[in-house]
Amino acid sequence: MFGFGLLKALWVTIKNFILPSRFNAYQYPDRKLDPVSLAQKEQKNFFLFILQSPIKVLKSLMGLISNKEYVPRNPRFRGQDFKWYIERCTGCASCAKYCPLGIIEIQTSSSHDRVTEGEKYNIDVFDIDIGRCMFCGLCVEACPYDALHMGSGFEEATYSRNNLIINVETLKSAPKKPSTWFRPQLEAQGYNPQKDKEVPWNEVGRHVTLNKTEQGNRWIRKS
Amino acid sequence: MPIKTEPTIINLGPQHPSTHGVFRLRVSFDGEKVINVEPVFGYLHRGTEKLAEERTFTQIVTLTDRLDYESSMTNNLAYVEAVELLANVSVPERAQYLRVLVSELQRIASHLIFTGFFLQELGVFGTLLMYCFRERENVLDLFEMLCGARITVSYMRPGGVTQDAPPEFWKNLDDLLNKLPQLLDDLENLITDNEIVLARTKNIGILSPQKAIDSSVTGPILRASGIEWDIRKANPYEAYDKMDFNIPTGSNGDCFDRYLVRIKEIRESINIIKQCIKSIPKKGPIKNSEVPFFLRPESGEVYSSIESPRGELGFYLVSDGGIAPYRCKIRSPSFINLTVLKPLLIGWKMSDLVVIFGSLAVNMGEVDR
Amino acid sequence: MTQDYIFGFNTLYNFFFEIITNTINSTIVSWILPNFSFNPGWIAYILSALTISFLIFNAALMGAAVYTWFERRIMAKFQGRYGPNRWGPFGLLQPIADGIKSITKEDIIPTGADRVVFTIAPIVMMIPGLLVFAFIPGHINSMLGKINVGIAFVFGVTGMNTIAVIMAGWASRNKYAMFGAMRSAAMLITYEVPMALAIAGVILLSGSMSFNGIIEAQKIPFIVTQPIAFLVYMICATAEMSRAPFDMIEAESELGGGYHTEYSGMKFAILQISEFMAPIVQSALCVVLFLGGFNGPDFIPGILWISLKIVLVLFILLWTRSTWPRLRVDQIMELAWKYLLPLALLNILLIATEMTIFDITQSTSLWIMGIINWATILFILAFLSLFKNFNKKTVQQKY
Numbered sequence: 001m002f003g004f005g006l007l008k009a010l011w012v013t014i015k016n017f018i019l020p021s022r023f024n025a026y027q028y029p030d031r032k033l034d035p036v037s038l039a040q041k042e043q044k045n046f047f048l049f050i051l052q053s054p055i056k057v058l059k060s061l062m063g064l065i066s067n068k069e070y071v072p073r074n075p076r077f078r079g080q081d082f083k084w085y086i087e088r089c090t091g092c093a094s095c096a097k098y099c100p101l102g103i104i105e106i107q108t109s110s111s112h113d114r115v116t117e118g119e120k121y122n123i124d125v126f127d128i129d130i131g132r133c134m135f136c137g138l139c140v141e142a143c144p145y146d147a148l149h150m151g152s153g154f155e156e157a158t159y160s161r162n163n164l165i166i167n168v169e170t171l172k173s174a175p176k177k178p179s180t181w182f183r184p185q186l187e188a189q190g191y192n193p194q195k196d197k198e199v200p201w202n203e204v205g206r207h208v209t210l211n212k213t214e215q216g217n218r219w220i221r222k223s
Numbered sequence: 224m225p226i227k228t229e230p231t232i233i234n235l236g237p238q239h240p241s242t243h244g245v246f247r248l249r250v251s252f253d254g255e256k257v258i259n260v261e262p263v264f265g266y267l268h269r270g271t272e273k274l275a276e277e278r279t280f281t282q283i284v285t286l287t288d289r290l291d292y293e294s295s296m297t298n299n300l301a302y303v304e305a306v307e308l309l310a311n312v313s314v315p316e317r318a319q320y321l322r323v324l325v326s327e328l329q330r331i332a333s334h335l336i337f338t339g340f341f342l343q344e345l346g347v348f349g350t351l352l353m354y355c356f357r358e359r360e361n362v363l364d365l366f367e368m369l370c371g372a373r374i375t376v377s378y379m380r381p382g383g384v385t386q387d388a389p390p391e392f393w394k395n396l397d398d399l400l401n402k403l404p405q406l407l408d409d410l411e412n413l414i415t416d417n418e419i420v421l422a423r424t425k426n427i428g429i430l431s432p433q434k435a436i437d438s439s440v441t442g443p444i445l446r447a448s449g450i451e452w453d454i455r456k457a458n459p460y461e462a463y464d465k466m467d468f469n470i471p472t473g474s475n476g477d478c479f480d481r482y483l484v485r486i487k488e489i490r491e492s493i494n495i496i497k498q499c500i501k502s503i504p505k506k507g508p509i510k511n512s513e514v515p516f517f518l519r520p521e522s523g524e525v526y527s528s529i530e531s532p533r534g535e536l537g538f539y540l541v542s543d544g545g546i547a548p549y550r551c552k553i554r555s556p557s558f559i560n561l562t563v564l565k566p567l568l569i570g571w572k573m574s575d576l577v578v579i580f581g582s583l584a585v586n587m588g589e590v591d592r
Numbered sequence: 593m594t595q596d597y598i599f600g601f602n603t604l605y606n607f608f609f610e611i612i613t614n615t616i617n618s619t620i621v622s623w624i625l626p627n628f629s630f631n632p633g634w635i636a637y638i639l640s641a642l643t644i645s646f647l648i649f650n651a652a653l654m655g656a657a658v659y660t661w662f663e664r665r666i667m668a669k670f671q672g673r674y675g676p677n678r679w680g681p682f683g684l685l686q687p688i689a690d691g692i693k694s695i696t697k698e699d700i701i702p703t704g705a706d707r708v709v710f711t712i713a714p715i716v717m718m719i720p721g722l723l724v725f726a727f728i729p730g731h732i733n734s735m736l737g738k739i740n741v742g743i744a745f746v747f748g749v750t751g752m753n754t755i756a757v758i759m760a761g762w763a764s765r766n767k768y769a770m771f772g773a774m775r776s777a778a779m780l781i782t783y784e785v786p787m788a789l790a791i792a793g794v795i796l797l798s799g800s801m802s803f804n805g806i807i808e809a810q811k812i813p814f815i816v817t818q819p820i821a822f823l824v825y826m827i828c829a830t831a832e833m834s835r836a837p838f839d840m841i842e843a844e845s846e847l848g849g850g851y852h853t854e855y856s857g858m859k860f861a862i863l864q865i866s867e868f869m870a871p872i873v874q875s876a877l878c879v880v881l882f883l884g885g886f887n888g889p890d891f892i893p894g895i896l897w898i899s900l901k902i903v904l905v906l907f908i909l910l911w912t913r914s915t916w917p918r919l920r921v922d923q924i925m926e927l928a929w930k931y932l933l934p935l936a937l938l939n940i941l942l943i944a945t946e947m948t949i950f951d952i953t954q955s956t957s958l959w960i961m962g963i964i965n966w967a968t969i970l971f972i973l974a975f976l977s978l979f980k981n982f983n984k985k986t987v988q989q990k991y
C-alpha cells in the first residue's frame with residue numbers, strides 16, 4: 001500500500017534491466033559476436049587480439065560482426081530429415097503401419113537372385129511425406145531393426161509441397177547423424193548428433209555385431 | 224423527447240490480441256459497459272473425437288498432445304489413465320513417479336503462461352510475459368531432454384512412459400527448482416502488491432461458490448471461489464496419494480484470487496516435484512512390457528479424469544474389443560469453464576472484459592477439440 | 593560563452609543570413625542586374641528562416657526516428673530481449689528500414705471511410721508536435737520562435753492532438769477506432785486541466801511565461817521547490833502522450849490499436865512518428881519547466897545538457913511503461929478529477945503562501961520552500977494509499 005507496491009515493481013524491472021544473469025535470449029540464425037567470443041572464435045588471446053586488430057574489436061562492439069550459429073538441441077530432439085539405413089531395413093513396413101497419419105509409403109520387390117541367408121527384399125520406394133509428419137516418432141519406435149531414426153534438423157522450408165516428400169535417394173544420401181530418441185544404445189555411447197561424426201550402419205543397432213562363425217551358429221538350433 | 228440509442232456491437236475476435244486463440248465474442252456495449260455477450264467458437268475444431276475412432280489406442284496419444292497445447296503432458300496422462308483402466312494394465316512404480324513429475328512440471332509451465340498473459344491483458348506489454356516465458360523455456364528444455372519435443376511431447380504410452388530420464392535431466396531439474404522460487408518472488412513483487420493491479424482485478428468478475436458449483440466449473444477457478452476440490456486429493460491417481468501437499472483456495476472468487484491461486488499452486492507443484500525426486504525408485508522398468516502396440520481391450524466403457532492445470536480433464540472411452548476405441552469423449556475443462564463467461568462478463572466495462580476472460584484461462588485447442 | 597553559441601540558433605541564423613545575402617549579391621546583383629541598386633535583406637531573411645526551420649523540423653523527425661530505436665532497445669532490455677540489432681551499428685539503421693517498409697506498403701483506405709478526413713488526420717496529428725520544437729530553447733535566446741507566452745502557446749498547440757485523434761477514429765469507420773477516439777476525447781481534455789494548474793505554480797514562482805524566463809528563474813531546479821507540481825505534471829504528461837499506465841487510447845490488449853487500427857503504409861508511419869514525437873516534446877517541456885533546462889555546469893554546452901536531461905526523463909518514462917499496468921477508463925478519470933486536481937490546487941496555494949512569506953530571490957529561502965514542499969509529499973503518500981479505495985465502488989451493473 002501507499003504506492004510501495006508500484007515502487008517494488010519498478011525495483012524488479014530495473015533488476016532485470018541491469019543483471020546480465022536475467023538476460024535470456026538466443027540469437028538465431030546468426031549471432032552477433034562480442035569481442036570476447038570473437039577472440040575465442042579466432043583462437044587468440046583476448047588482450048593480444050585487442051592489440052592486434054582494434055578495428056575488428058570496435059566493429060564487434062557495434063554489433064557488425066555476426067556468426068552463423070544454430071540453436072543447441074538435446075540429443076533426443078525429434079526433428080526432420082529421418083535417418084534411414086538401407087543396410088538395416090528389411091522392408092517389413094512396421095513403420096508404415098504404426099504411423100498415425102499413414103504417410104510412409106513402402107514398396108518392395110523380392111530379390112530372388114539373392115537366396116543366401118540374411119538377404120532381404122529390395123526396397124524400391126520409401127517415401128515419407130514430412131509435410132504432414134508430426135514427428136511423433138512412433139515409426140521409429142516401431143522399427144524392429146533400428147533402421148529408421150529421427151533426425152535433428154528443423155530448417156527444411158521449401159517453396160513447394162512436393163519437395164517435402166523425401167524418397168529413397170534423399171534418405172540414402174542424407175548425413176547419418178541419428179537422434180538418440182528411443183535409441184538407448186546410442187545414448188549409452190554418449191552420442192550427440194549435433195557434435196559427433198556420422199554413425200555407420202553396423203553401430204546404430206541394439207544388436208551385437210557378430211563375427212562370421214557366430215553368425216553361422218545363430219541359425220543352428222542348440223537344444 | 225428521449226434520443227433513441229442503440230448498443231454498439233463489437234466482434235471481439237476471432238483475430239484479437241487477447242482472445243487466446245481463435246475465439247469470437249459478440250459483445251454489445253452501452254458506451255463502455257458490456258450488456259450482452261455471445262460466445263462463438265468452433266474455429267479450431269479438428270474433430271479429435273472422431274479421429275480417435277480410427278486410430279489405435281497408442282496412436283491417439285499423439286492426438287491428445289494437440290488438445291490443450293499449453294499442457295500436453297497432462298493431456299497424455301489423462302488419456303493414458305483411461306486406457307489403462309479400460310484394459311486393466313498396471314504401471315511400474317518408477318513410471319508413475321515420472322508421470323507425476325512431468326505433469327507437475329507441465330502445471331508450472333501452464334500457470335506461468337497464465338501469469339504472463341494476465342499482466343499482458345492488464346496492459347504491461349510484454350515485460351512479465353517475457354519473464355514467465357524465460358522460465359517456461361527451462362521447463363520445455365527439460366521436456367526436450369526427456370522426450371525430444373517441447374510442446375507435442377507424446378511422452379506417455381498405455382502402461383508407462385516412452386523413455387527414462389537421462390542423467391542431465393536430474394541435474395537441470397535441480398537447477399530449475401533452485402531458480403524458480405526466486406522468479407516467483409519477482410512475480411509476486413511485480414503483481415501481488417501492485418496498487419494498479421489490485422485496482423484492476425480485486426472485486427472484479429466475482430464468481431460465487433454456489434454459481435461455480437452449479438455450472439460445474441473445475442480447477443483453479445473453482446478453488447479461487449473458495450471450494451477445496453482437487454482430483455489429486457479427492458481421487459488420487461498415480462503416485463499422488465504418497466505426496467503431501469496443500470490445496471490453495473481463494474476467498475473472494477475475483478480475478479485477483481484466480482491469479483493468486485495459480486501462483487500458490489506453482490509453489491505447491493515445486494514442493495511435489497521435490498518429494499518426487501526424493502522418493503522415486505532409483506531403478507526399475509518404466510513401461511509395462513506386456514502392453515502391445517495394437518492394444519485390444521475387452522469391450523466395455525470407462526470414464527477417468529485427472530486434474531489438469533485448467534481443471535478436470537476426463538476421457539470417456541468405449542471399446543468394442545477392437546484395436547481402436549468405439550467412442551472417445553473428452554470432457555475438457557476449458558469448455559465447461561466457459562459456461563460461466565456470460566454471467567461473469569455482463570455489467571463490467573470493456574477493460575474488465577479482457578481481464579475476466581483472461582483470468583478464466585481457456586485454451587481454444589481444448590474448447591473446440 | 594561563445595562556445596555555447598556555436599549550437600545556438602541565433603548564430604546559425606546569422607550564419608545562413610550572411611551566406612544567403614552574399615550569394616544573392618554575388619549572383620543576382622552582380623551578374624544579372626549590375627546597374628540596379630537592390631537590397632536583398634528581406635529575401636535573405638525569409639530564406640534563412642526557412643532553411644533553419646527545415647533543419648529543425650528534420651532534426652525533430654530524425655529525433656523521433658531515433659527515439660523509436662531507443663524505445664525498442666530499452667524496452668527490450670527491460671524484458672530480457674535484444675531489440676533491433678540487425679541493421680547497422682547497434683541496430684541504429686532500423687528506423688530507416690522501417691521507413692522503407694512503410695513507404696512501400698499499400699496505402700489502404702477502408703470503404704465507407706471519410707476519405708478526406710482520413711487523409712488529413714495524420715497531418716493534423718503531426719503539425720503540433722513539430723511546432724513545439726520551435727520554442728524549446730537550446731540556450732538563452734536560441735530558439736526559433738521568440739515569444740513571451742511560450743507555455744500558453746505550446747499548450748494551445750498540443751491540444752490539437754485530441755482533434756487529430758478524433759478525426760482519425762471517426763473517419764476510419766471502425767468501432768475499435770471509434771472507441772479509442774472517444775476515450776481519447778474524454779481523457780486528453782480531462783488531463784489538460786490539472787496539467788495547466790500544475791504549471792501555474794511554475795509560472796507563479798518564475799514570474800514569466802516564456803521558456804527563457806522560466807529557465808533563468810531556476811537557480812534551483814523547480815523539482816526541488818515544487819515536487820507536487822512535478823509529480824502532477826509528470827502523471828498528466830504520460831496521460832497526454834497516452835503512454836502506460838494511461839495508454840487506454842491504443843490499448844493493444846483491448847482495442848488492438850485504437851484510433852490507428854485502420855491505418856497502413858505511410859499514413860500509419862506519420863501517425864507513429866507523431867506519436868513517438870509526443871514523449872520527446874513532453875519530456876523536453878518537463879526538463880524546461882522542472883529540471884532547469886539548459887542549466888548545468890559549464891563544461892558541457894547547454895544544448896547537450898538539455899538533451900541529456902531529456903534522455904533521462906525518457907528513460908524513466910520507458911521504465912514505468914514496461915512495469916505498470918494500465919488503469920481502467922473510470923479510474924483514470926477518477927484519478928484526474930479527484931486526486932490530481934486538488935493536488936495541483938494545493939500546490940498553487942502552497943507556492944503562493946510561501947512567496948508572500950519568503951524572499952524568493954534568496955536561494956536559502958528557496959531551499960526552505962523545497963523542504964516544506966517535500967514534507968507535503970507525505971500527503972502524496974496518503975493520496976496513493978487512496979488507490980485501494982478505487983475498486984470499492986466498482987460493482988457489476990445489472991442488465
Ligand code: SF4
Nearest residue numbers: 099133134136137139
Ligand atoms: S514421426 Fe510420426 S507422423 Fe511422422 S512418419 Fe513417423 S509415425 Fe508418422
Ligand code: SF4
Nearest residue numbers: 089090092093095143
Ligand atoms: S524402416 Fe524399420 S520398420 Fe520400416 S520397413 Fe525398414 S525395417 Fe521395417
